[in-house]
Amino acid sequence: MRNRLYLVKFGGSLITDKTKPYTPRIDIIRRLVDEVKEGISMGFRIIVGHGGGSFPHVSASKYRTHLGFVDKDSRYGMAKVHYDAAKLNGIVVSEFLEAGLNAFSIQPSAIFIVRDGEVEDIFIGIIEHLLDYRMIPVVYGDVVIDLEKGCHIMSTEEVFKGLSLHLLEDYDINIIMCEIVDGIYTKDPFKFSDAEFIPIIDQGNIDEVRGYLSVSHGIDVTGGMRHKVDILFELAKHGINSIIINGLIEDNLRRVLLGEDVRGTRIKY
Ligand code: IPE
Numbered sequence: 001m002r003n004r005l006y007l008v009k010f011g012g013s014l015i016t017d018k019t020k021p022y023t024p025r026i027d028i029i030r031r032l033v034d035e036v037k038e039g040i041s042m043g044f045r046i047i048v049g050h051g052g053g054s055f056p057h058v059s060a061s062k063y064r065t066h067l068g069f070v071d072k073d074s075r076y077g078m079a080k081v082h083y084d085a086a087k088l089n090g091i092v093v094s095e096f097l098e099a100g101l102n103a104f105s106i107q108p109s110a111i112f113i114v115r116d117g118e119v120e121d122i123f124i125g126i127i128e129h130l131l132d133y134r135m136i137p138v139v140y141g142d143v144v145i146d147l148e149k150g151c152h153i154m155s156t157e158e159v160f161k162g163l164s165l166h167l168l169e170d171y172d173i174n175i176i177m178c179e180i181v182d183g184i185y186t187k188d189p190f191k192f193s194d195a196e197f198i199p200i201i202d203q204g205n206i207d208e209v210r211g212y213l214s215v216s217h218g219i220d221v222t223g224g225m226r227h228k229v230d231i232l233f234e235l236a237k238h239g240i241n242s243i244i245i246n247g248l249i250e251d252n253l254r255r256v257l258l259g260e261d262v263r264g265t266r267i268k269y
Helices: 026-041 056-062 074-098 125-132 156-167 206-214 219-236 252-257
Strands: 003-010 045-050 103-105 112-115 118-122 136-140 142-146 150-154 171-179 241-246 264-267
Touching: 003 026, 003 156, 026 045, 026 074, 026 252, 045 074, 045 125, 045 156, 056 074, 074 103, 074 136, 074 142, 074 150, 112 150, 118 156, 125 136, 125 156, 136 156, 150 156, 156 171, 156 219, 171 219, 171 252, 206 219, 219 241, 219 264, 241 252
Parallel strands: 003 045, 003 171, 045 136, 103 136, 112 142, 171 241
Antiparallel strands: 112 118, 142 150, 241 264
């Protein structure tokens, strides 16, 4: 039997204050770390990934890093975005260490090379060894080398995809996405009171859901959600199930790890 492996994302909007550049929400990071600790004590293998939130997004938009190398400042921008993303990673990892957990930072840019955003090369061995050592690899949204565009902003979801497709043979993988909403809605729930919650996304409604999410009401909530759903649905085709939950609600993550029923959007095939 394959071992169970959880990939847990701490959303960037959840662990930073998006309205204030470079502002972590330490209390939330600490609580999520404690909840992960329970999963570890159950003997699960866990990879944690986190978004960048208000750390790399400022420099990324200033230097238009998502477009690749576009002008003479792009290389400096790439370096700055990389530094800013790593800064938040340092904060997250230090909270894991405080909690006595064997968290080990892995820079996605040091293990992935992509071509036009698609993984061309990956050095998966480090992650496999860390999991064998019963350590917690901590990855994050990073800027990586792109053989076509110069550089590419690789979101945590893309990192999860790259990792899972290479770990699938050995592990039974489940993804838990901790965000600031309960899951996917028919409209942006922050703006529309008639937004309806979607508990399950599968073959039966994926096209309909894509339709809801393409009518984007904001980069972070719905635009971002479309990207997440597309990747998670693709992974579902490989038997990797996901759930998007509200990480602002205490114990949600812990309960999912313990196999309890939690409100969230489940993505399966
Ligand atoms: C963004 O990563 C990383 C950079 C801008 C370098 P994510 O896409 O995973 O982050 P959030 O969750 O949207 O903040």
